[in-house]
Amino acid sequence: MGSTGGDRSPDIVSGAIPIVDFSRWHTNTSKADQFSVARDLTDACRTVGFVYITNHGLPQPLLDQAFNAAKRLFSLTHEEKMQAPHPDGPEVHRGYSFPGLEKVSQYAGGDDEVGEQLRQVSDCKESYEIGSEENSQQPNVWLPEATLPGFRAFTTEFYWECNKVALEILRALAMGIGLEDPEYLLRYHSGHNNQLRLLHYPPIPAAELESRSVARMPAHSDWSTMTMLFQDDCGGLEVADPRTPGKFIPATPVKGACVVNVGDLLMRWSNDYLISTLHRVTLPPLSDRFEGEHRMTRARYSIPYFVTADADSLVECLPACTDAQHPIKYDPVTQEAYARTRAKLQYRTSKAVAAAA
Numbered sequence: 001m002g003s004t005g006g007d008r009s010p011d012i013v014s015g016a017i018p019i020v021d022f023s024r025w026h027t028n029t030s031k032a033d034q035f036s037v038a039r040d041l042t043d044a045c046r047t048v049g050f051v052y053i054t055n056h057g058l059p060q061p062l063l064d065q066a067f068n069a070a071k072r073l074f075s076l077t078h079e080e081k082m083q084a085p086h087p088d089g090p091e092v093h094r095g096y097s098f099p100g101l102e103k104v105s106q107y108a109g110g111d112d113e114v115g116e117q118l119r120q121v122s123d124c125k126e127s128y129e130i131g132s133e134e135n136s137q138q139p140n141v142w143l144p145e146a147t148l149p150g151f152r153a154f155t156t157e158f159y160w161e162c163n164k165v166a167l168e169i170l171r172a173l174a175m176g177i178g179l180e181d182p183e184y185l186l187r188y189h190s191g192h193n194n195q196l197r198l199l200h201y202p203p204i205p206a207a208e209l210e211s212r213s214v215a216r217m218p219a220h221s222d223w224s225t226m227t228m229l230f231q232d233d234c235g236g237l238e239v240a241d242p243r244t245p246g247k248f249i250p251a252t253p254v255k256g257a258c259v260v261n262v263g264d265l266l267m268r269w270s271n272d273y274l275i276s277t278l279h280r281v282t283l284p285p286l287s288d289r290f291e292g293e294h295r296m297t298r299a300r301y302s303i304p305y306f307v308t309a310d311a312d313s314l315v316e317c318l319p320a321c322t323d324a325q326h327p328i329k330y331d332p333v334t335q336e337a338y339a340r341t342r343a344k345l346q347y348r349t350s351k352a353v354a355a356a357a
């Protein structure tokens, strides 16, 4: 299965998350170069589920602009941000979510009581979700242009720039997995079901995180095919060590690098050949944790881009990922059905928020 075979371990740097230089993938390189990038990428996705990609193709000034757009957005007043409110309930995931509205968890059961228990610890973050303008199932929720001039045009452009890189990564993964058709995964990824997310974790007293009365983002896996994440230099993102259950390793910020992780859909497609690893956001590193007499944590900004299959895609085991030793583990599921199950407990209606307050 796959082209990587064997026990060959990718280079271990920055803790244990491999770095892959993607410049060797881009045009004017030989097939052998592309193959070696594809192999390194796939090895990382199969052993850790996370990989830093450098020279991914998104220029640093564009990334700086994206972080500036996020900072401008989150520094608006609450009332201004609420001009683009996240719609009530879990069906549409767009617009602005104030701190506490979304509760990330790994719980996928249907028991509302368990969901409410998990909610006792609220997530201290705010976010803004953006999708394709042509996705009528998930219509965007924009601020009035006068509130944040240029924001809509810039983030829409950024969304499609990220998608160009995503398609190249999907091509490389198809090659690494050993799919005969390098375009196979692209057929399910028109780009219209991706999600660009701007995230802000405001400064909070470290004591509150330490006593676990609030969380930045608890451990979870992503529901996407894969996620491309850009983070500032604050730190705090941690990834479960697949070799040591219960241990998390820091995904230390690497300037300009994109952190790519396998999502649940790709794990199912590949029959667990590639792994969708739990990750969380917690305190920044000890040396850099506290500011001022109230021991405030630094603010953190991050920009995940969730690359997601089109809603009606049937995610079923790739023929290259099953044989007599690797029987099929998952029933086929559409992206839409899978996301619905996961979304239910992440968002509740404003009526339920008020009732629990």
Ligand SMILES: O=C(O)CCC(=O)C(=O)O
Residues within 6 Å of the ligand: 197, 199, 217, 222, 229, 231, 237, 279, 281, 302, 303, 304
């Ligand atoms: O903020 C981060 O670095 C991680 C965000 C994340 O894991 C998510 O939004 O799913």
Ligand SMILES: [Fe+2]
Residues within 6 Å of the ligand: 220, 221, 222, 279
């Ligand atoms: Fe995540």
